[in-house]
Amino acid sequence: MSLKKRLGKLLVDPSFRHPAILRAVIALDEATGIDLMSVLKPFKMVPSRQLFVRSFAHFITGESIALRTSTDLQAIAPDERTRQYLARQASDEDRHHRHFVDRLGQFGLMPDNLPSYVAPNFGKFGERIDRAIASGDFASGLIGNNVIVEGLAILMMTMGGSEMRENSDEIAKFMEYVLADERHHLRFGERTLKRLAEEEKIDLPRTEQFVADMWGTATMAVDEIPDVLDALDLDPGTLKASMRDFYRAQLRPAGLEHALA
Numbered sequence: 152m153s154l155k156k157r158l159g160k161l162l163v164d165p166s167f168r169h170p171a172i173l174r175a176v177i178a179l180d181e182a183t184g185i186d187l188m189s190v191l192k193p194f195k196m197v198p199s200r201q202l203f204v205r206s207f208a209h210f211i212t213g214e215s216i217a218l219r220t221s222t223d224l225q226a227i228a229p230d231e232r233t234r235q236y237l238a239r240q241a242s243d244e245d246r247h248h249r250h251f252v253d254r255l256g257q258f259g260l261m262p263d264n265l266p267s268y269v270a271p272n273f274g275k276f277g278e279r280i281d282r283a284i285a286s287g288d289f290a291s292g293l294i295g296n297n298v299i300v301e302g303l304a305i306l307m308m309t310m311g312g313s314e315m316r317e318n319s320d321e322i323a324k325f326m327e328y329v330l331a332d333e334r335h336h337l338r339f340g341e342r343t344l345k346r347l348a349e350e351e352k353i354d355l356p357r358t359e360q361f362v363a364d365m366w367g368t369a370t371m372a373v374d375e376i377p378d379v380l381d382a383l384d385l386d387p388g389t390l391k392a393s394m395r396d397f398y399r400a401q402l403r404p405a406g407l408e409h410a411l412a
């Protein structure tokens with residue numbers, strides 16, 4: 152194991168396991184004026200404070216969109232079995248949301264103005280999904296959350312952060328805790344859409360327009376977070392190409408993949 156990796160494990164793992172250590176680093180920064188977290192940034196062991204909060208802010212926003220969507224979709228679910236799954240998903244999303252919020256709070260990094268850390272187009276995901284649900288469009292609401300938003304989170308967590316995960320078993324476990332559920336939600340979305348398409352319960356022109364809108368928002372959101380992607384060692388162009396392939400594969404069973412240009 153390289154010295155850098157050894158140093159990483161020595162520093163990052165205990166900090167993530169015992170938030171008091173990271174809080175102490177931050178307090179030391181404030182007392183001395185040395186931005187230790189920035190000093191360590193070239194090693195990508197610990198991102199700067201600003202970047203740490205910004206990265207968490209996007210995951211927290213994603214979870215709150217997922218919580219709101221899975222809750223609101225229950226009222227327009229096509230059948231009781233689907234409604235029950237969404238109720239279970241809402242309780243997962245609530246748990247995920249707390250998972251991120253609690254950890255940021257334990258690090259002493261929860262700002263008063265968390266939404267200001269989030270890319271503008273990331274916030275628009277939620278608004279567009281809300282409008283679809285308000286108009287009674289179940290298929291679009293499900294695509295918006297269970298395919299587009301969750302798919303983006305899954306890709307960011309699986310394609311990115313490999314160095315971070317290598318440096319810390321704690322971070323790997325922290326991400327895997329959420330990922331297992333998200334993969335399940337994604338499969339539910341894919342299967343439900345396929346069934347709705349077979350039963351001809353999808354308004355194709357309306358849903359295709361929704362997919363096109365969400366794709367535009369998703370690509371703009373990626374362009375707005377170069378710093379977060381850099382912290383995860385992700386190239387924006389590679390991520391967008393993977394998103395397109397991933398979304399098309401998820402939408403293909405319902406015959407909706409052509410909506411993605």
Ligand SMILES: [Fe+2]
Nearest residue numbers: 214217244247
């Ligand atoms: Fe989630």
Ligand SMILES: [Fe+2]
Nearest residue numbers: 217301333336
């Ligand atoms: Fe989810």
